[in-house]
Amino acid sequence: MKHCLFSLLLSLSFLQMQGADPSYIQQADTVTDFPDDAYALDEVKIYGKSSAKKLEEGAFAVNAVEITPNVNRSVTLNDIVDRTAGVKVRREGGMGSEFDLTINGMTGNSIRYFIDGVPLETKGTGLTLDNVPINIVDRVELYKGVVPSYLSSDALGGAVNIVTKKSRRNFLDASYGIASFHTHTGDITGQYYIPGTSIAVRPTISVNYSKNDYMMKGVEVWSEDEDRYVYTNKKRFHDDYFSLFAQLEAGVNNTRLADMFFVGISYNKLDKDIQTGAMQNKVYGEATRNSHSFNISARYAKKWGPVSTRFNLSHTWDHSETVDTAFRKYSWDGTWMPSSGNELNNKGKTIRVYKRPLTIFNASADYQINEYHTLALNYMLNRRGNERFDRADSFFDPSNDIVIKHIISLTYSQSFFDQRWQNSYFVKDYINSLSIGQTDDFTITGSDKIDKKSSKSYWGAGVGTRYMIWEMLAVKGSFEHSVRLPLSRELLGNGTTVYANLALSPETSNNCNLGLFGTWMANDDNQLNYEANGFIRHVLNYIRATVSEREGMMQYVNEPAIDIKGFDFQVSYWWRRQLQISVNGSYNDARNLRKYKTDGNPSATYKNRVPNRPWIFGNVEASYTFNSLIEKEDRLRIGAAYQYIHWYFLNWEAFGALSSKARIPTQNITDISITYSWKKDKFNLSLECNNIFDRLAYDNYMLQKPGRSFAAKFRIFIN
Secondary structure, rough: HHHHHHHHHHHHHHHHHOOOOHHHHOOOOOEEEEEEOOOEEEEEEEOOOOEEEEHOOOOOOEEEEEEEOOOOOOOOHHHOOOOOOOOEEEEOOOOOEEEEEEOOOOOOEEEEEEEOOHHHHHHHHOOOOOOOHHEEEEEEEEEEEOHHHHOOOOOOEEEEEEEEEOOOEEEEEEEEEEEEEEEEEEEEEEEOOOOOOOOOEEEEEEEEEEEOOOOEEEEEEEEOOOOOOEHHHHHEOOOEEOOOOOOOOEEEEEEOOOOEEEEEEEEEEEEEEEEEEEOOOEEEOOOOEEEEEEEEEEEEEEOOOOOOEEEEEEEEEEEEEEEOOOEEEEEEOOOOOEEOOOOOEEEOOEEEEEEEOOEEEEEEEEEEEEEOOEEEEEEEEEEEEEEEEEEOOOOOOOOOEEEEEEEEEEEEEEEEEEOOEEEEEEEEEEEEEEEEOOOOOHHHHOOOOOOOOOEEEEEEEEEEEEEEOOOEEEEEEEEEEEEEEHHHHHHOOOOOEEEOOOOOEEEEEEEEEEEEEEEEEEEOOEEEEEEEEEEEEEEEEEEEEEOOOOOEEEEEEEEEEEEEEEEEEEHHHHHHHOOOEEEEEEEEEEEOOOOEOOOOOOOOOOOOOOOOOOOOEEEEEEEEEOOOOOOOEEHHHHEEEEEEEEEEOOOOOOOOOOOOOEOOOOOEEEEEEEEEEEEOOOOEEEEEEOOOOOOOOHHHHHHHHEEOOOEEEEEEEEE
16 A cells, blocks of 8 residues: 555656646546555646646737647648737738737737747848747747736736757757748747757758738729729739748756856848839839848746746847839739839838848746745846938938837746645836937837937836636736837838838836636546636827828827727637647727817717727637547648628728728738647647638738638658
């Protein structure tokens, strides 16, 4: 009996070391009678929660999306997060196009992006959720509203943190994909531990290419036969995209002086033809944007008794160039006529160069007072340069701008009743320092109205709490007064389609979240998870993008006040780990609270819904996995996904007659996929059809997305 009890205790101790929740421990099914001095356990079943599941059950509103189920498919991280509750990704076109990500009503640059807790921008402006190699990702954490202090961010509406794989094993992971519109993707990643040492080497290479020559439906072209403009279907003809990302990391784990120490270098290159402006009726045929960046970094972590420390240091040389030298005006059929100015803004020939070096330093120290109380101190320095000049326009006035952010936060966390009740309290100090050198286009950029050198400080604070009543029901709530400092893209423009606005003010917001969640396990075969979350945001100096329809140029401006409220939900069901069904829905209502214009007259848009953003949308996904069909331990997974997006106005609803108002129509998009894995997941093949019914799909300012497309991907994974 002693040996049996010892084995059980050892199993439970191992489970605790892995961080599993005791509520998932199931007792022995039966106990067989033995002599008085011995008992034998017939079966012991132990259940543990994944890191993603435990994160979702924390005090803050967060979706933790595990990538492993989708790693064999021809999808990007954007495709995956776009299917989660409360999240919507809006693209301006096909592969490599600009996109906006909305989390619970907050959108665009209000969302911050990280990779392993470090700002994603350290890898260069060309690396986004669309081209991060999916093979290296373990999960994606989507914080909805309140953002944890360890990310050291000035995010206002949420954050996206990409968590990479941390396996200790040696492996090689390679994949190649081909898809419609002359699209090709390739990823190679791996890890190798030098025998007899703790030294690991991690190489990564990712390449993406597409012509994006999908059909544009109902575009306007001139008909010689009819001597008038007609609406017809034409392929995109100037939208090639190429990206390359290469990274090499080397370091050690679990040594006497470091729990983790890695140094790395990375290179990122992007070449992009520019097909349209911010509006679909502006067509370009020669303009291009190219960028490349080089990064060096170091990461260090060590636990010294009750104190855990973490340091990250990174410097990035970021270089971009926009070439716009053709005096032409293009049509959707590829024809052109001479023009008095360039394509993008009808001015002189330009080869605009931006050098934007970025230095980021992040440090944190966590002090474990006891098993119930923890203090954490975080600091981040973010310094972005903005040197710009023009190789073709001799009249352009070169300048050099500098934007520096210091973010300091202090967090106190506590837990009670065997971690059933968890609380977190934090304060943040945001310090913004500007040094502005540009003076051109002052009537548009506001360069004549600002203090060229300034430094200001803003304070924020928040609290989060969660109480687990029982496994089937838990409640959580959080509140934060947050500050979001303008990004360099918003403040300084992008040199192509976005004007600078040097007079932008930081956004501030009071964010409230209240939710409930739970897990119901009827037996070993059936499991149901649910979560519902309500939110309220009151935003001052809300930053939103506006578009000049005449020029097709964009600029970010402040709205005095915006109120956002809404809710989202998600329900997931598993049967025998073979059948999975997931349903989610989201509603958010963002209203303009500007009652009077600057001239004192009433504002026509007062209490209007903020235009050009979806406010009702939802997803349904289902998949079924067949096991051991042809050989032992092979798997065939068949899946389908449906997305609904309710119609929404393109511009303020107060302007124009109801019958003639431009609106983005209701969209119904269906995708299907099939994936086969064999030889214990060593070989994997997937086939997919996106937008199978070829529905017309829009996202942003009526910019069409691709119609029906097909994709195939082969992946090999070698331990």
